[in-house]
Amino acid sequence: MAPPKTVRTISQEAFDEMVKENIDDLGMEPAEALEDAIQTLSLQGVDLSGIIKCVPGESSVDENPVIQTLTGLKRLSSGGELLTSDEIVELLERLSELCGSKGSGNAAIAAKNGGLELVISTLPKLPRNGSHRSLDLALNTLVSLLYDLQSTEIFKENGGPKMVMNILNDESLDTSILNSGFSVVAAAASGNEVLKESFMDLKVDELIIKTLRKHNGRSLPCIYDAIRVLLTSDDNRVVASQVFGYARRFAKVGIVDLLVSTLHEGLSSPCVVSASIALRSVAVNDEICRSVADNDGIDAILSCIDDSGEQGNKTVAKACCSLLSKLAGSDVNKGVIIEKRGVPRLIKLAARFSEDPSVVQEVMSLISVLCLRSPDNASHAVEAGAGDLAMQAMQRYPESDQLQRNACLMIRNLVVRNAENRTILLGHGIEKLIRKAKASHKVCKDAATDALRDLGLDNYNS
Structure with missing residues (x-):
């Protein structure tokens, strides 16, 4: 692996001190001092994500809603007992809402202040029987917090893959938890070859097959995203990705017929696009491409193409054409497509x-x-x-x-x-x-x- 690119960062304490110096030493007004610190550091290429941008004295870092929520969550999680109170649900709900707010920067603030480690450590203490609300919220919060390479590395170092796989392997869980759990798999494995390997070592391929056979794929749209991410070479630190071998493993345990089955549902399935993209990721060699045709997959794709035209659904049209292009890499499949x-x-x-x-x-x-x-x-x-x-x-x-x-x-x-x-x-x-x-x-x-x-x-x- 190539070494990760170095990014310049700054601590919250150093940022606050810089703003304070602008006020005390340079006589700037508070708002001007804050803006000057932000502009100066940005011009220097310093990553300010996760920094709470406030004026010391006028407001406190501790008053930030993300920090307040993390403090409350840490207090409840400090013991070893099972977390079943209404308060844990309220805190996780708040944190999930805050971190899921696009463009707010809240996920970066939470990650910079130990939020990722805290949520991971909380997972084993959340109930898996009865109401799954708190567990669902925790998993959804994890998805928001896994937004870059550094966060996925923290997830790995804190035992995240095994913990999430343990949750997913619990057959008593409902589809909401399964969907949230596979969302975590997709978020964690994005751009991280080591985490792809970790999940594959934990036999996520076999789990995905078992889950799709047990549950209707319509209720698990995120499972298709997990397949796509696990089979996409997107870690620029890696010279030779292993995703080709992972795709062959997925094919060997039976993913092709399950994905083709979703395509046979046509546009009535909300997962037809996701399944098309996932199948394209699986089809890495001639044998797998031909197996799609053997499962009447060409018929299913062409039917989806016909229906997408009639219904004006360009998203389905493009996804199915892209999939068919990949499958047409097999000369046998070319003939099948022409014949049909x-x-x-x-x-x-x-x-x-x-x-x-x-x-x-x-x-x-x-x-x-x-x-x-x-x-x-x-x-x-x-x-x-x-x-x-x-x-x-x-x-x-x-x-x-x-x-x-x-x-x-x-x-x-x-x-x-x-x-x-x-x-x-x-x-x-x-x-x-x-x-x-x-x-x-x-x-x-x-x-x-x-x-x-x-x-x-x-x-x-x-």
Whole structure:
């Protein structure tokens, strides 16, 4: 692992002293002294998250609602007995609300003042029988507190993974607790390869499978987020992530059929997008991709694509197209998608969302994958209208650099091994549009050059 990037920080005491010196030594007014300290430290690159920005003497750090709540929670948690009072629920409810307030900075204040360690130490003392309110609140508060690498490291060092897994393994828990617990798994493992490994060592994959089989996935949307995070290489300290092996482990214990089952529910399931993203994370090799088709997953995805067009749901449309692009990395799956009239259905989807370039470019990306190394598929795609789609999109959205690039990539795959398609597209004036994209967008340069070359044009570099 590469060493973590050093961030300059300051203690609450040092910050307060700086404000006090501005008042006492420089004669500034309190408000001016506070603002000067904030600006000076910010310009110096000091991280002020977690600092309570108040004027010493006018207000006290102890008066901050987060600090007051932590103090009360620490008082109740100091003993070894089970915490069952109404007061613990009130305090956790308040802390959860404070830390969950976006943009307030309260989560950073709590973390800087030992809130994360305190909540973790409180977990074993909360009741798991009867009402789960306090446990649910504590887990939700943990999610808010796990917002950066430093906080996830604190979580790891204080035994957080094992503690949360113990809670999740308690079969008596209701779906609300399970959902909150898997939210913690997702938050903790985000950007932290070591924590991904910790959860996998604790067999979180087997637990996820068992939980999905026992409970309806509709009631556990966060379990899909946990799968996605565990299988995403997002820790820039790591040269070689282990997530590829983790995906194979998930596939081996049966995740594919469970995720495909959710997709078969179609848009009636609130988890169809999350399940699509999770399945995309699992599909890391040809064998797993083909197993999706073996479970009738291609049918399910194409049905979701059809329904997303009819219902105008672009989020589902993009998620399913992205998933299908990943699965089409398997040549066997390419054939299945073509046989099921996948390209005409995609062209129809693009037409329905012609006002949204983000959907159109996702469709073109998928068609590009389907045509890769397959002249027959390329012929089929042009017959279905892929060439017309490219031209219309490039004319309609000249300023969308990613759409223009995706169009160039698709055109190249349509013509690189198919001379007939070259003639058709050149006859329709595609060269002018590609050259315009190349001149207008730096990101299109390589893709446009390749498209012009494979169209058989001599001056493709100009």
